[in-house]
Amino acid sequence: xxxxxxxxxxxxxxxxxxxxxxxxxxxxxxxxxxxxxxxxxxxxxxxxxxxxxxxxxxxxxxxxxxxxxxxxxxxxxxxxxxxxxxxxxxxxxxxxxxxxxxxxxxxxxxxxxxxxxxxxxxxxxxxxxxxxxxxxxxxxxxxxxxxxxxxxxxxxxxxxxxxxxxxxxxxxxxxxxxxxxxxxxxxxxxxxxxxxxxxxxxxxxxxxxxx
Amino acid sequence: xxxxxxxxxxxxxxxxxxxxxxxxxxxxxxxxxxxxxxxxxxxxxxxxxxxxxxxxxxxxxxxxxxxxxxxxxxxxxxxxxxxxxxxxxxxxxxxxxxxxxxxxxxxxxxxxxxxxxxxxxxxxxxxxxxxxxxxxxxxxxxxxxxxxxxxxxxxxxxxxxxxxxxxxxxxxxxxxxxxxxxxxxxxxxxxxxxxxxxxxxxxxxxxxxxxxxxxxxxxxxxxxxxxxxxxxxxxxxxxxxxxxxxxxxxxxxxxxxxxxxxxxxxxxxxxxxxxxxxxxxxxxxxxxxxxxxxxxxxxxxxxxxxxxxxxxxxxxxxxxxxxxxxxxxxxxxxxxxxxxxxxxxxxxxxxxxxx
Numbered sequence: 118x119x120x121x122x123x124x125x126x127x128x129x130x131x132x133x134x135x136x137x138x139x140x141x142x143x144x145x146x147x148x149x150x151x152x153x154x155x156x157x158x159x160x161x162x163x164x165x166x167x168x169x170x171x172x173x174x175x176x177x178x179x180x181x182x183x184x185x186x187x188x189x190x191x192x193x194x195x196x197x198x199x200x201x202x203x204x205x206x207x208x209x210x211x212x213x214x215x216x217x218x219x220x221x222x223x224x225x226x227x228x229x230x231x232x233x234x235x236x237x238x239x240x241x242x243x244x245x246x247x248x249x250x251x252x253x254x255x256x257x258x259x260x261x262x263x264x265x266x267x268x269x270x271x272x273x274x275x276x277x278x279x280x281x282x283x284x285x286x287x288x289x290x291x292x293x294x295x296x297x298x299x300x301x302x303x304x305x306x307x308x309x310x311x312x313x314x315x316x317x318x319x320x321x322x323x324x325x326x327x328x
Numbered sequence: 329x330x331x332x333x334x335x336x337x338x339x340x341x342x343x344x345x346x347x348x349x350x351x352x353x354x355x356x357x358x359x360x361x362x363x364x365x366x367x368x369x370x371x372x373x374x375x376x377x378x379x380x381x382x383x384x385x386x387x388x389x390x391x392x393x394x395x396x397x398x399x400x401x402x403x404x405x406x407x408x409x410x411x412x413x414x415x416x417x418x419x420x421x422x423x424x425x426x427x428x429x430x431x432x433x434x435x436x437x438x439x440x441x442x443x444x445x446x447x448x449x450x451x452x453x454x455x456x457x458x459x460x461x462x463x464x465x466x467x468x469x470x471x472x473x474x475x476x477x478x479x480x481x482x483x484x485x486x487x488x489x490x491x492x493x494x495x496x497x498x499x500x501x502x503x504x505x506x507x508x509x510x511x512x513x514x515x516x517x518x519x520x521x522x523x524x525x526x527x528x529x530x531x532x533x534x535x536x537x538x539x540x541x542x543x544x545x546x547x548x549x550x551x552x553x554x555x556x557x558x559x560x561x562x563x564x565x566x567x568x569x570x571x572x573x574x575x576x577x578x579x580x581x582x583x584x585x586x587x588x589x590x591x592x593x594x595x596x597x598x599x600x601x602x603x604x605x606x607x608x609x610x611x612x613x614x615x616x617x618x619x620x621x622x623x624x625x626x627x628x629x630x631x632x633x634x635x636x637x638x639x640x641x642x643x644x645x646x647x648x649x650x651x652x653x654x655x656x657x658x659x660x661x662x663x664x665x666x667x668x669x670x671x672x673x674x675x676x677x678x679x680x681x682x683x
Contacts, residue, residue, distance in 0.1 A: 234367045246447070248371035250364055250482035250490040253497070257486075260494060264487070267495055270556020273488025275499045278481050279473065292485065 231255045272296065291320055331400070331409050332652065339416055339438035339455070342643065344635035346458020350626040351574050353506040353546065353639065354455055357464040357563075359472055360491045360500035361450040364482040368492035369428075369445045377429040377445050384444045387478040388433040393471075395440060397433035408657070411648035417455060419443055440471065447492050448500075450475070459570065461503060461563050469559075488555065495552070499559050503566050504550030506535070507573065510623045511580035513545045521573060529553055530569065535642075544615035544642055549573070581627060596624035600633075604675045608664040614645050614671065637678050645670060 168184035227239040234248035238256050241247055253260060264271050272292060294317050301310040341354040366372060366380055385399045402410060402423060410424040418441045419432050430445040443451040452475070454468040482490040488498040496502075512518040522532050535546040549570065551562045584592050599620035602609075622638045624630040643649065650666045651658050658666055 234371050236371060244370070246370045246492045247368060247494070249367040250362060250484075253484055253487050253490050260487075263494055264497065264555055268498065268553050268555035270498075270553075272486060272556060273484075273498045274556055274561075275488065275501075275558035276469070276472075277485075277488070278476050278483050280476060280480065 226259065229255065287320060287323075291317065294320070331405070331412065334412060334416060334438075334652075338636075338640040338643065339418075341417075341439055341455045341457045342636060342639040343457050344639050346456065346460045348459040348574055349457065349635065351507055351509070351577050352459040352570070353508055354457055355460045355464050356453060356455045356504050356506070357461065357468050358451055358453040358502045359468060360448040360489065360496045361452065361472070361475070362482040362490055362492070363449050364480045366449065369430075369447065369449065370492060372445075374428050380449055381429040381431050381444050384442075384450065384479070385431050385433065387475065388442055388444075391471075391474050391478075393435075393474070395435040395437060397435055397440065397442065399431055399433045402430045402432060403428070408648050408651050412652055415643060415646040415648050420446060420451075422446060440467070442471075442475075448496070459505060461505070461567055465559065465563055496554050498555030499557075499562065501554055501559050501562055502550050502552070503563050504548050505566065505570055507547050507549060507570075507577070508545055508619070508622060509547055509573075509577050510545040510619050511584055512577050514584060515580045517576065517580060518547075521576065525549060525569070528565075528569065530566070543612070544619040546619075546642075581623065585627060592627075593624075593629050596620050596627075596629050600624065600630055600675075603671050605672065606668045608661075609668045609671065610664055611646065611667070614667060615642065618642055618645075632679050633675070634678065637674070641671065641674060644674075 168186055170185045170187075170190035227242070228237055230237045231248060231252050232255070233251035236248035236252060238259050241252070241256070247253070247256075261271050274293060274296070294313055298310055298313040298317065301307075301313055341356075346352075362368060363380065363383075366376060369377060369380075372380065381401070385401075388397045389399050391397060400413075402413075402419070405413075410419070413419040413432065413434075414421055414424050416438065418434055418438060420443065423430055423432065423443050423446045426446075428445065430443075432444065433442040434440065439455050441453045441455070443453075452468055452471060454464045454471070456464050456467075484490060489500040491497045491500055509518060509521070512521060525532055529552055531548075531550050531552045533548045533550070535543050535548070549566065551566060553562070557565075599617040603614070603617050603621065618638055618641055621630060621633065622635065625633055625635055625638065644653075645667050647658075647663055650663050650670065653670065654666055
């Protein structure tokens with residue numbers, strides 16, 4: 118597994134947990150959420166770029182959502198509502214810092230196109246939608262970082278198609294068992310860990326015999 | 329199955345039965361799935377989209393099920409019919425409004441709907457009345473298996489089911505329940521609920537999903553993470569947190585009654601009175617008043633009306649439903665008159681039957 122290498126990739130999307138105790142928390146009538154805590158990547162409400170700041174205003178039980186791209190968000194944050202003047206300068210500063218950490222504009226990796234559907238990673242970033250299933254292979258390095266930020270995970274757990282080839286199902290089972298093993302070790306449940314290790318070994322042996 | 333019949337019936341999910349129906353209107357699970365050999369809908373030209381629609385439409389129609397699916401080509405429907413399907417929660421606003429080949433497959437009871445060529449090739453939905461996520465999962469898991477036996481899904485060992493947007497990749501699942509929380513809104517405690525839910529990565533949205541206002545005190549609570557947790561884990565997450573929200577709402581209702589029973593009874597009776605006698609009424613006011621009345625029934629302050637009727641009125645008083653009932657396009661002012669007439673008739677009817 119090379120996941121550890123990939124998670125270093127920087128993307129403009131941040132994990133919501135990184136915001137814990139941040140300046141956004143004390144603002145009373147706003148609930149800020151970053152992609153990852155938002156469900157779908159959205160277009161900016163004011164232009165057509167991808168939204169990176171998602172604001173939910175709650176007023177007397179009424180909910181208003183606002184989705185803004187980087188530049189519109191800067192404008193929005195520079196015009197704080199009158200009752201929030203106190204809190205906003207701080208938010209603004211932090212937001213500017215966030216923006217500076219972004220990837221450089223002319224990253225050649227952003228220009229690589231999927232041979233199957235022709236989409237580039239840059240296009241994906243502006244639209245928020247991938248072009249075809251193949252993209253998950255072509256943009257795998259970039260997606261690792263993005264998925265880790267959105268879901269806090271990069272490995273699927275759960276249902277898999279019954280029609281998936283047997284070898285791939287075993288591979289899948291193996292990945293699942295290794296995850297469980299890690300968890301067991303972390304929780305210092307060594308009995309469970311030993312059981313899982315034996316299971317992994319026998320599965321691996323079985324797979325080697327087949328090939 | 330004809331679309332016009334829909335205006336006379338109501339979806340299974342509105343029948344107001346099942347566990348916790350005083351607060352939980354419905355439970356819903358959706359799965360996002362894509363075909364392995366095609367580009368995602370946003371990247372497919374119209375010829376390809378047509379091919380996808382035909383391939384999936386014919387397969388869905390032919391599935392052997394106790395509740396067979398009926399397929400509609402969305403592009404060939406009138407605007408009012410597309411809107412009708414949106415109001416009944418059977419398709420998304422996005423599917424109704426976008427261009428190109430697209431379709432929906434619906435079961436007669438309206439608890440199963442499969443959108444073709446929405447954001448993903450397939451958006452499978454199962455919607456049941458009450459707090460019934462296990463039943464939803466059982467049904468949708470079976471349907472998913474059935475579809476998968478006919479077509480090849482895009483799937484990777486690493487990322488799971490592949491979707492157009494990385495926010496849905498993995499299980500492709502969204503688990504949600506629709507709650508009616510009038511007391512938490514009245515006592516202004518609803519914001520605390522939002523904050524608590526946000527902390528554990530759950531989303532709160534209005535009646536019609538993404539970006540919609542919380543009309544009639546209805547809130548959809550749903551999961552948002554799809555990668556790294558199994559379907560069962562995500563379902564369990566929601567199953568564990570909902571009871572405390574129900575508890576909060578019930579406590580708020582009790583507190584309202586305890587603080588001033590007369591005032592609350594008065595407010596609810598007035599709401600009921602307006603609905604029974606108004607000559608013109610907007611959609612917003614209707615939702616607002618129906619919400620009071622619904623709570624009134626649950627608090628035993630209104631006796632002659634039943635929950636399923638109120639649930640149905642929330643949906644049947646929406647614009648496309650009213651226009652279907654009248655068989656013609658109505659402007660906003662005319663709709664308000666039509667809505668008031670419909671409410672008077674329906675409420676007089678149910679008064680008659682209850683007595």
